[in-house]
Amino acid sequence: MYLEExxxxxxxxxxxxxxGLYTAICLASSGRVAVLSKQDLIAGNTWFAQGGIAxxxxxxxSPTLHLEDTWKAGGCFGQRSAIRVxxxxxxxxxxxxLRMGVNFDRRNGNIDLGQEGAHSRKRxxxxxxxxTGKELLEALLHRARQEGVTFVESAFVERLLLEEGRCRxxxxxxxxxxxxxxxxxxxxxxxxxxxxxxxxxNAPAVTGDxxxxxxxxxxxxxxxxxxxFHPTVFFxxxxxPFLISEAVRGEGARLVNRHGEYFMEKVHPRAExxxxxxxxxxxxxxxxxxxxxxxLDMRHLxxxxxxxxxxxxxxxxxxxxxxxxxxxxxxxxxxxxxxxGVQVDLDGRTAVENLFAVGEVASTGVHGAxxxxxxxxxxxxxxxxxxxxxxxxxPPDRASQKSGKPEMFQLKASGKEETACRALLEPxxxxxxxxxxxxxHDAGLSLARKQLEQWWPLTGYNYAGVxxxxxxxxxxxxxxxxxxxxxxxxxxxxxxxxxxxESDAGWETKHISxxxxxxLPARPGSMDYPQPHFYRDARNDHNGRQIS
Ligand code: FAD
Ligand code: SIN
Numbered sequence: 392m393y394l395e396e397x398x399x400x401x402x403x404x405x406x407x408x409x410x411g412l413y414t415a416i417c418l419a420s421s422g423r424v425a426v427l428s429k430q431d432l433i434a435g436n437t438w439f440a441q442g443g444i445a446x447x448x449x450x451x452x453s454p455t456l457h458l459e460d461t462w463k464a465g466g467c468f469g470q471r472s473a474i475r476v477x478x479x480x481x482x483x484x485x486x487x488x489l490r491m492g493v494n495f496d497r498r499n500g501n502i503d504l505g506q507e508g509a510h511s512r513k514r515x516x517x518x519x520x521x522x523t524g525k526e527l528l529e530a531l532l533h534r535a536r537q538e539g540v541t542f543v544e545s546a547f548v549e550r551l552l553l554e555e556g557r558c559r560x561x562x563x564x565x566x567x568x569x570x571x572x573x574x575x576x577x578x579x580x581x582x583x584x585x586x587x588x589x590x591x592x593n594a595p596a597v598t599g600d601x602x603x604x605x606x607x608x609x610x611x612x613x614x615x616x617x618x619x620f621h622p623t624v625f626f627x628x629x630x631x632p633f634l635i636s637e638a639v640r641g642e643g644a645r646l647v648n649r650h651g652e653y654f655m656e657k658v659h660p661r662a663e664x665x666x667x668x669x670x671x672x673x674x675x676x677x678x679x680x681x682x683x684x685x686x687l688d689m690r691h692l693x694x695x696x697x698x699x700x701x702x703x704x705x706x707x708x709x710x711x712x713x714x715x716x717x718x719x720x721x722x723x724x725x726x727x728x729x730x731x732g733v734q735v736d737l738d739g740r741t742a743v744e745n746l747f748a749v750g751e752v753a754s755t756g757v758h759g760a761x762x763x764x765x766x767x768x769x770x771x772x773x774x775x776x777x778x779x780x781x782x783x784x785x786p787p788d789r790a791s792q793k794s795g796k797p798e799m800f801q802l803k804a805s806g807k808e809e810t811a812c813r814a815l816l817e818p819x820x821x822x823x824x825x826x827x828x829x830x831x832h833d834a835g836l837s838l839a840r841k842q843l844e845q846w847w848p849l850t851g852y853n854y855a856g857v858x859x860x861x862x863x864x865x866x867x868x869x870x871x872x873x874x875x876x877x878x879x880x881x882x883x884x885x886x887x888x889x890x891x892x893e894s895d896a897g898w899e900t901k902h903i904s905x906x907x908x909x910x911l912p913a914r915p916g917s918m919d920y921p922q923p924h925f926y927r928d929a930r931n932d933h934n935g936r937q938i939s
Contacts, residue, residue: 397571397796400425400541402782403561404578405548405601408437409524410750410771411580412531417779419538422787425572426535427546427563429857433528434596435582436751437768440524441636441703442507443517444772445765446481449504452512454478461766464509464666465759466884466894470928473756476737477766477773484772485516493530494518506641507764508664515765521636521701527768546570547857548600551577551608551746552797558608558746562799569855571797576745576782579605580771583729583751584868589817589824591726592621592634601752603864605733606871606921607852607911610741610748613904614731615868616875617760619885620829621727622671623687625720627711632725635704637764639689640664642700646674647719649683668761668885671724671829678723686719724829728767730758730885731875734904739778742906745785749778760884804859811849812862819846819865827873832889836877843870844920851917867921874923875903900928 401422404411415424428434447457457478462469489495495516496503505515518526535542545565552560552571560573581601585593606612623635623646640646640663645653658673659665674685689697694716698705701715708715732754739747739755750771757770804812822842826835843866850863881895882888904926909919 395568395570397560397573398425399573401574401787402576402578403427403572403574404580405561406435406580406582406750406752407432407532407542408435408580408582408750408771409527409531409768410752410775411578412528412535413772413775414578414580414749414779415535415540416531416538417776418783419535419540421779421783422575423541425541425543425574427543427548427561429545429547429600430596431544432532432542434594436585436594436597437524437528437771439592439594439634440527440768441521441634442638442765443505443515443523444485444527444768445507445510445514445763446485446516446769447478447512447514448482448485448502448516449513452514454481456511457481457514460509460511461757461763462759464763465757465761467759468884468899469759470756473737476777477755477757477770480773480776481769484769484776488527488530488772491530491534493527496520505638506664507637508640508670509661509666509763515638515641517638519702520699521638521703523768547860548581548604549855549860551604551743553608553743556609557744560797562797562801564855564857569801575785575787576747578739578778578782579733579741579746579748579752580750580775581752583732584865585726585729587820587823587865587869587872588726588828589820590624590626590632590723592624592632593726598861598865599868600861600864601748602732603867605741605743605746605748605752606867606905606907607918608743608746609907610743610746611734611904611906612732612871613734613754613902614760614875615729615872615905616879616886616903617730617758617884618726618872619667619728619730619762620671620724622667622674622724623722624725625708625722633707635687635720635722636701637667639687639701639704642689643691644687644689646670646677646722647686647688648677649681649685666761667764668829668887672887674722674724675829684721685723687722688719689715690717690719692716726824726828728762730754730760730762737777738781739774740781747778747782749774760886799853801853801855804854804856808854809856809858812858815846815849815862816865819869823869823872827869827876830887830889831876833877836873839873840870840877843873847920848917852911853916867918871905871921871923874905874921878903878923878925902926902928
């Protein structure tokens with residue numbers, strides 16, 4: 392099968408969430424920017440963000456306090472230089488949004504700051520109550536259009552084009568046809584991989600494509616064993632699970648078991664506002680102990696305030712006949728956020744020249760072993776700005792003016808292969824939820840590995856088509872996550888091993904990474920199964936100085 396037409400731009404950005412759009416806006420004055428999205432422009436996780444954006448924005452707060460909270464929530468495993476960048480540049484990025492006309496919620500004329508778990512200060516800026524993601528995305532889309540950014544919707548990027556080890560562009564499929572695009576820089580802003588799990592808060596588009604593409608191109612992926620599970624998700628009898636924001640607990644909502652007993656005080660000094668992994672495991676334990684559901688009690692909010700502060704949650708619960716100011720809402724944990732990702736430097740550069748990564752797909756090191764709530768939208772803004780600056784500095788070369796078709800061979804999947812891939816989705820999600828979810832142990836992870844190895848040859852490289860590529864991408868990410876989770880024989884942050892429940896000092900500075908060891912097959916065929924590598928970070932001391 393041959394590629395059809397293509398196009399050249401200065402910058403190709405894959406993904407139209409907060410990270411992709413903000414980077415596009417910052418790059419627009421430096422050249423032609425094209426943003427591609429596999430579905431519509433609101434397809435990723437950004438649209439669904441509720442709680443808000445963290446930034447030190449009050450007189451009682453400071454970037455230093457924000458840094459300490461981020462570092463501690465991350466199990467003291469994060470990269471302090473990256474956290475420093477995040478918290479120090481946060482207020483400037485919020486000012487950019489204000490200049491853009493983003494309408495953060497206000498109280499008595501001042502920006503209203505919310506509280507979330509593991510934050511020592513109120514520092515969460517929100518929009519439309521609990522509609523932060525939707526409102527933010529609409530504002531960014533509006534601005535990007537004003538700046539002349541080109542959008543290509545329903546364009547599924549299948550792979551990155553490489554020439555002499557450099558990233559030169561992409562291959563994408565749209566309406567069943569394959570196309571190429573050349574650029575001086577390609578920016579991955581494809582989000583995380585929550586869809587590899589059966590129970591997730593993530594949008595259907597979030598299938599780990601950027602992670603797998605980066606791996607195939609030779610980039611380094613790291614910290615994939617760290618995946619955050621959100622404690623409070625409402626699972627309606629039918630339909631998609633729905634997040635009940637941590638901001639609700641920030642406003643005093645309590646967790647209660649089937650006997651009407653509050654239990655979080657016994658578990659953590661900050662009770663409902665303890666770290667997410669601890670709250671999530673406590674809910675599971677309480678469900679098992681009592682043999683019944685755990686509920687979120689937010690009745691104290693009262694109807695008027697609940698509707699005003701949390702309009703989305705209020706109306707979504709009402710769809711199922713539940714009044715949050717009158718009824719208890721059953722909640723359970725679900726897969727929420729990928730902490731690890733494509734390893735990047737402080738300007739979003741990956742190990743592949745001219746390839747950048749930003750947002751949830753990237754591993755900047757800010758989240759350590761567990762993310763502090765509301766630091767993710769912020770990461771997209773802060774590092775999007777830095778990626779744009781670094782990408783703009785790449786001199787134009789022949790690549791972005793190039794027009795000839797790239798030489799490559801792709802095979803169109805047969806109907807039988809597509810059916811086999813479709814049939815794989817549910818068992819894969821179930822396998823990952825059961826054995827690589829909130830609580831892991833050696834026996835389960837070994838079982839998962841065995842199954843993934845069996846499935847591995849089902850998907851191959853150089854095949855065209857969305858279903859085949861998505862399944863291959865999910866399998867690739869799942870295999871790396873299982874390998875990393877099996878290798879890290881300790882518990883740290885959101886990686887919890889039932890058979891190794893304590894943190895082990897020997898692992899304190901140790902990271903697990905993946906980089907492909909063999910060239911990809913030139914003809915359609917299977918890739919090598921990913922193997923973990925280990926490296927140590929120079930230890931950060933408490934002031935962020937490197938001490939070894
Ligand atoms: P996304 O917004 O997920 O966008 C990914 C984009 O990549 C999409 O446009 C998608 O179409 C595109 N894409 C993917 N693969 C391909 C491909 N192969 N080809 C072409 N396009 C592709 N964080 C906070 O900080 N505060 C919050 O309040 C908050 N609330 C959340 C609530 C929910 C329910 C969820 C799920 C997450 C929440 N998070 C929150 C996390 C945060 O929303 C995400 O981490 C963040 O929005 C990710 O942004 P992104 O731009 O990296 O990716
Ligand atoms: C939430 O509103 O609880 C989600 C916030 C986040 O994931 O950062």
